[in-house]
Every structure is written in structure tokens, then in C-alpha cells.
Amino acid sequence: MEMTRTIKYEADRVKGFGEEVMSVPGCEELKDCIQCGTCSGVCPLSIYMDFTPRQVMEMTRFDFKNEVLGSKTIWLCASCYACTVECPRQIKITDIMYELKQRAIKEKVYPRGLPTPVLAQEFTKMVHDYGRVNEILLATKMYMKTNPFAAMGMAPLGLGMIKTGRFSMIQEKIRGRADLARMLETVDEGK
Amino acid sequence: MQSTKENTRIGFYVCHCGHNIAAMVDCADVAKYVKGLPNVVLSRDYKYMCSDPGQELIQKDIREYNLNRVVVASCSPLLHEHTFRSATAAGGLNPYYFHMVNIREHDSWVHTDRGEATAKAKALAHAAIDRVAFHKALETKTVKINPDALVVGGGIAGIHAAMTLANAGKKVYLVEREPSIGGHMAKFDKTFPTLDCAACILTPKMSEVGAHPNITLWSYSEVAQVDGYVGNYKVRVKRKPRYISEERCIGCMDCISQCVFKEPKFEDEFNEGLGKRKPVYIPFPQATPQIVVIDPNVCLNFKRAKGPDGTPIVSDKCKKTCVEACGDKNAIDFTQKEEIKEIEVGTIIVATGFKTFDSKRIPGYGYGIYKNVYTALEIERLVNASGPTGGEVILREGKNPDGSPKHPKSIGIIHCVGSRDKKTNIWCSRVCCMYSMKLAHLLKEHTDAEVYNFYIDIRAPGKGYEEFYNKLLDEGVHFIRGRVGEVTDWAMTPEEEGKLVIRVEDTLAGYVRRIPVDMVVLSSGLEPQADAQDVRRLFNMSCGTEGFFLERHPKLAPVNTFTDGIFIAGACQGPRDIPDTVAQAGAAAAEALVLIDKGYVEQEPNTAFILDEECSGCKSCVPLCPYSAILYDETRKKAHINEALCKGCGTCVGACPSGSIVQNLFEDEQIFSEIQGVLAYD
Numbered sequence: 001m002e003m004t005r006t007i008k009y010e011a012d013r014v015k016g017f018g019e020e021v022m023s024v025p026g027c028e029e030l031k032d033c034i035q036c037g038t039c040s041g042v043c044p045l046s047i048y049m050d051f052t053p054r055q056v057m058e059m060t061r062f063d064f065k066n067e068v069l070g071s072k073t074i075w076l077c078a079s080c081y082a083c084t085v086e087c088p089r090q091i092k093i094t095d096i097m098y099e100l101k102q103r104a105i106k107e108k109v110y111p112r113g114l115p116t117p118v119l120a121q122e123f124t125k126m127v128h129d130y131g132r133v134n135e136i137l138l139a140t141k142m143y144m145k146t147n148p149f150a151a152m153g154m155a156p157l158g159l160g161m162i163k164t165g166r167f168s169m170i171q172e173k174i175r176g177r178a179d180l181a182r183m184l185e186t187v188d189e190g191k
Numbered sequence: 192m193q194s195t196k197e198n199t200r201i202g203f204y205v206c207h208c209g210h211n212i213a214a215m216v217d218c219a220d221v222a223k224y225v226k227g228l229p230n231v232v233l234s235r236d237y238k239y240m241c242s243d244p245g246q247e248l249i250q251k252d253i254r255e256y257n258l259n260r261v262v263v264a265s266c267s268p269l270l271h272e273h274t275f276r277s278a279t280a281a282g283g284l285n286p287y288y289f290h291m292v293n294i295r296e297h298d299s300w301v302h303t304d305r306g307e308a309t310a311k312a313k314a315l316a317h318a319a320i321d322r323v324a325f326h327k328a329l330e331t332k333t334v335k336i337n338p339d340a341l342v343v344g345g346g347i348a349g350i351h352a353a354m355t356l357a358n359a360g361k362k363v364y365l366v367e368r369e370p371s372i373g374g375h376m377a378k379f380d381k382t383f384p385t386l387d388c389a390a391c392i393l394t395p396k397m398s399e400v401g402a403h404p405n406i407t408l409w410s411y412s413e414v415a416q417v418d419g420y421v422g423n424y425k426v427r428v429k430r431k432p433r434y435i436s437e438e439r440c441i442g443c444m445d446c447i448s449q450c451v452f453k454e455p456k457f458e459d460e461f462n463e464g465l466g467k468r469k470p471v472y473i474p475f476p477q478a479t480p481q482i483v484v485i486d487p488n489v490c491l492n493f494k495r496a497k498g499p500d501g502t503p504i505v506s507d508k509c510k511k512t513c514v515e516a517c518g519d520k521n522a523i524d525f526t527q528k529e530e531i532k533e534i535e536v537g538t539i540i541v542a543t544g545f546k547t548f549d550s551k552r553i554p555g556y557g558y559g560i561y562k563n564v565y566t567a568l569e570i571e572r573l574v575n576a577s578g579p580t581g582g583e584v585i586l587r588e589g590k591n592p593d594g595s596p597k598h599p600k601s602i603g604i605i606h607c608v609g610s611r612d613k614k615t616n617i618w619c620s621r622v623c624c625m626y627s628m629k630l631a632h633l634l635k636e637h638t639d640a641e642v643y644n645f646y647i648d649i650r651a652p653g654k655g656y657e658e659f660y661n662k663l664l665d666e667g668v669h670f671i672r673g674r675v676g677e678v679t680d681w682a683m684t685p686e687e688e689g690k691l692v693i694r695v696e697d698t699l700a701g702y703v704r705r706i707p708v709d710m711v712v713l714s715s716g717l718e719p720q721a722d723a724q725d726v727r728r729l730f731n732m733s734c735g736t737e738g739f740f741l742e743r744h745p746k747l748a749p750v751n752t753f754t755d756g757i758f759i760a761g762a763c764q765g766p767r768d769i770p771d772t773v774a775q776a777g778a779a780a781a782e783a784l785v786l787i788d789k790g791y792v793e794q795e796p797n798t799a800f801i802l803d804e805e806c807s808g809c810k811s812c813v814p815l816c817p818y819s820a821i822l823y824d825e826t827r828k829k830a831h832i833n834e835a836l837c838k839g840c841g842t843c844v845g846a847c848p849s850g851s852i853v854q855n856l857f858e859d860e861q862i863f864s865e866i867q868g869v870l871a872y873d
Contacts, residue, residue: 034611088607090614
């Protein structure tokens, strides 16, 4: 049996990563974490995670950037905010998860095969380009890019939606798209 | 203003304070500068002015150089003003001819530029030299101390403080809000870490209090008003009607057994609502005083019979079998009214205790939703031999198939309920880890159940506490490090059916776990009493942000308050366990004894007085005084300041429109010359 070292050396840390995340507005409280595990205890999805939310918090604080950004946990977060509501240190855990997700996308280190990162990117792209989201198109795009065969399984549902007139392939657009693009650009620059 | 009194002869000393001052201030240069100022006869720098040689230097110089003013530039007056005043007095001068300059906290410690810090020291010294010339000889006044003491709160803190004072021969009034003294400790089963029975160690002390010739015990009473000042407090105590004559009741309790209610039917406060009592009751068997109480809210005689002012009145709605049972003793008095007692005491010890966190505020833990979720205090009563079940741990909900009461086979104890949480109470309640472990031990002993403790951190820093933790590990009590996410009755697996499921991350293993248990115990934290703010105002004390009473100094004056003669003891100051509470109660009693046995207090002569000929009688100052020290004399149409009450805050001095109030040590010419002095250096 092959043995792998699990020890972490100082070189495995990406020094400054934790500080950087904690300097983002809304993420500062992470400094106060007492590792009590309430976040994991209330998280409905923690049962599927490779690291519990508590572990992600500690790993972020101690600069284990590669492990955190590569973890499935941040993509399993369903943004139910239970952890944020219950945290005794009022850490905005869901917001930190978003911050980590953005960084994972930017650095293209998210785990392959998971539909959520693709969905997230397509969603923002759609908002950027049109100012409106069409769920049908969004779901279609996600399936095409991740698992086209899975889309076949959804065919009966699609047919049902067509029958009831809830299946629109028309992409709605807002009028001031250029203004929106400028606003979003400013937001992105501010990061 | 430079030309001061002709024969002023000032001695000036600048202290190095080791490196504390000398590292940032050129002390020799300051001494040289001051030497050149008017009226300065000598100017020295010295390594430690507060040392014995430093003080002797002052005394020697006063005699040799015939000094009549002394200025020392060193640390804060809080630390050594008294030292140098004494040295000045020992040299033969009035101590108020001394003035102190703070060049440490106000200068060397807060600056980084040596040149500028030295300049500031010179300016401050110059101000003091100009000011001290106007100092006058003042006399310290003394106020007599009434030797009687008041202790508020009859928990273990109040009991111990009252006993200490009474055993020292002082007369003590002990005022307790509930019908019996004993407080929270009386409800406990055992005490950690020694596991001695709480009642066995507390009740002898309680009856001693009840029988002590020096203690006047007023239970079922509250302090309504406090006036006066250190040594001479006037207190009004409200004695609530218990509808029983305390003089005539002998504690036979015949009235209880003969009450028209054959069965106890009303919620029993002492047993945390787990047991029942009658309208006429005694809180618990060892209650002190052994006098019954009638609850007018449920007593048939009072029921729905309210007088015009809303107070209960005697009616014919009940057969009054209790009165019959009492017979010749004639102790039951349905017409009893609230009574106000006025007492005079010299010192007051406030020991009003704490309240437990209301666990319903965390709905996720299911208290008040699931019947088998208990608070720790309920468990104390449940495992207690004199508790509602006689010490048998029976679940509130669920029966065995044969209909017999069910005992828990697995128990989860959740620590830190309401504590260490920014949303509720941010502080650590300090006792919960230990009492949770005690309950874990007792529950295991009583039921042989699997007991799980869910903790964030185990805090066991007392004598024998870590050993107790170790003992529990040996006993096979489980400890899971993780704050519980939720308690639910929603089963996911067959083994969870009919149980309460605790969902928690075992943070040490890194797994999220679901643990089914029969009983959940919530270790609720400690909070200030609901009316702590009213009590604080009553006694003119301060509170910290969390609402506990504030001590004068967290380390060096832990039982003193900012009001002289008023002391605090026990959990009203912050969460603490019994050993610490008793130690603090003893300390508070000792501090009170210091005042009582000295017999008088010296008062700083920095009080204000009124120049009668200039006072117009406008009364502007009267309502402003925070110590109610100013009275208006109607016959002379002048305000008058009670020196004993004046704390020298200066509010009235600033407010007087005609400038007719003068404060000793802060007279106009002293202040103005000080300002000119500080501005003279450039």
C-alpha cells in the first residue's frame, strides 16, 4: 500500500491568502472563529462535503489556499444561511463561501465535473450580457457544458413545461445594457 | 501672576522612575529649568522619589531649606499623591502644600520624541510651580461610621458576608427577596468537584443565620430606597405581606396539610416547576425562616376578591381550614399589608446574585418544544433526594410499555447555552463546564445511561477541577467537542425513532454526527438579574456592558464599588462558582469591617463651599449635584453644601452664575495660575 504524507509544511501555505480573504468587507469576522463547529452542525449539506464548513474556515485562516479553493465544500454550499444565522461569532460564513467561490473561478481551480461552478459562471455571464436570466436557457447551457446526457433525463419535465407554456427559449433583455455593463465593470474593478 | 506671595519657598523634585520617565524625559534638564523659576529654592532629580530615601529627602529639605511648598513631578497622583502628601506632612508642613505633576502617564509613556517630551515636562512643572504658591493649608475632615451593616441578598454570598460581620459582633440586617434564604445554592444537589451535598453544607449556615442574635433576617422583603453616604446610609426596606405573622408562626405547617386544596396543584417555583405546591406553602423543608407563605394569586380566600386599590381582600370564598388548623397560635393574618421599615446602616454589601439564561431564546435546542429537553437547574431538582421525584430521574414524556415511568438510557448535555455567543451573551459563564460534568456524573450514577457532553472548550481551572474532568473520563462519560447545531425529533434512521437527535460536528474527528438520546440537558449560562439596572441605581453603582455590577478595580479593589461603603459579592459582579463567591463575600465583609472598626472615614478636603454673601439663592446648583449634597435653606434664601456628601466633582462650581461657589484645591487663582504656567514655556 502506498503511503502519502499528510503533514503540512510551511511551504504548503500560500501566505497572505487568509489575510486577503479576511480583508474583504463582510469576511472580517473570520478572525473571531472559535472553531466550535456550529456551522457544520446546522449545515444541511455538510453530510456530503469533503471538508466541513468549520474546517474550510480554519484552512482559509491558515492560508491553505490550494486545498480550500479545490474543495467541493464551497460548491455544495446552497446559500441557505443557516450557518450565518447560528454562528456564535456572527461570522458571515455564506459570504465567505461566495468569496472563495469567486476566487476559485478566477483562478480556474474549481473541481471538474461539478455543475455548480459552471452554473455560477453562466448565470453571471447572462446577467452581464442581457440583464435578465432565463432559467430554461441557463439550465440548458449548464447541461451542455457538464453532462449533455443528463439533459435527456430531464426531457419529460421539459415536455410538461412546454405543454403548460412555461418553456420559453426567448432571451429577454433589458434596455440599458451598456449602463449595466459599466456598473458591473466598476464593481469588478473595486475588487 | 509671576509675583506670588513674598515668602513662598518651593522645593521641586523630578523622578526618573527608573527608565519609565528618564528614557523619554531629560530629568536633569527639567530640574535645571525649574531651578530658574521664581520662588524655587531647590530643584532636584532623583531615581525613585517614592522610595524611602526619596521621601526622606523631601523631609530633610523642608527642614534644612525652610521650604513651605513641595512639588514632585513623577507618576499619576492615583498612585503616589498620598505618599508624597504624607512625606510633606512628616517634614512638618500641611500636606496640602504639596502638588503633584504627572509626567509619566501624561508624558513619557505616551510620547516618542525625547525633546518634545522634555519640553512638555517643563511646561507641566512650570504650571505646578505657579499653582502651588496659591495652595492653602487644609484640614482633613472625618465622618463617623454607623457600625450596623446591611446585606442585600440571601444567597450563599449574602449568608457568608452576614455571618462574618455578625460573628465579628456587628449588627447585620439581611434582606432577601424570596420567602427563604439560600438562593440558587439551596436548589443544587451536589457541589463540584468534591460532590458534597449542597444542602448538607448550606442549611446549617442558613439556620445559624436565622438564629444569630446579631442578624435581623428579613425575608420576602426588598430594599426600596437608599439615601445618605458612607457610614450613614438611610435605607427603606419593603416587607411584602406573606399573610402570616412571623412572630406567631412556629413552622408546624398544620395549615398546609389542612388547606382546602387536598392535593398540591400549583407550580412550585423552588422545584423549577417540576413539582407542585399548595397556596399556603413553605418553599423547601429546610427553608429559613421556617415560616409559611400564602400566595394570594391562587389562595381561594383571595381569589377574584380585590379591593378598590387592587390588593387582595378577605372574602368568604373559602372555608379557611388553615385558620382553624392554626388555632390558638393565630398566626394567619389575611389582612396583612405591605410594610416599610426604615433602618440606618454604615455599610452595605450587595449580593443579589444572578439569573440563568432563558433557554427558550435558542429555539434550535427545543426547550419548551420537546418535553424531554431540560435545563440544568431542573436536573438539579430531579436528581435531588428532596426534589419532586425523590431523586428518581424520570422523563417528562414517554412511558415504558407496562405504563411505568421511563428512565433515560442516553443523555446529551449541551454546554455553553446562551454563553460565548455574540447573539446572546458573549461572556463565558465560567461554572457551566464544571456543573455540566457534575450533572453528567450524577445522571450516570442515577441512571447508568450513556452520557454525552457537547462542549466548545472545557474550562476547568479551579482546584481539583481538572482532576474531576479526568474522573469523568475514567467513568466513561463521553465528551464531544462541538457546539450543537440543533436538537430535533425528526428521525432519519430506525434507531432514531422516538428519540431526540442531536446534530453536531465532532470537530476533533471532523465528522458531522447525529446522536439519538432520550434526554437533553441544556447548560444555561449566567446572566445579571432582570432588575440589576434598578438595583444599580438604588445603590448608585456602575455596571459593565454585560450588566453585572462593576468593581472599583478588577484586580486591586474587586469587592469595592465606586460608592464608598457599598461593596459587592458573588455572582452579581459576574459569573462565579461557590468557592469564589464565598471568598469574595468574606472579602466584602472584611472591607466593611475595616470601615466599621476604624469608626470614621477621612474625607478629601477638595469639597466645595458657598460664599454666603454672594449667593443669590437662584438654586441652579441644587438639582445639578449628583450626590444630592446641596440643600436650599429657605429661611436664609441661600444654598448650603453638606461637606460630608460632597465628592468634589466641581459641577456646582462651574454652574454657579454668580461665581459664589468655591472648591478647595481648585480655587480660581490656583487654576488660572496653573494655566498661565503651562503656557509660559515656549
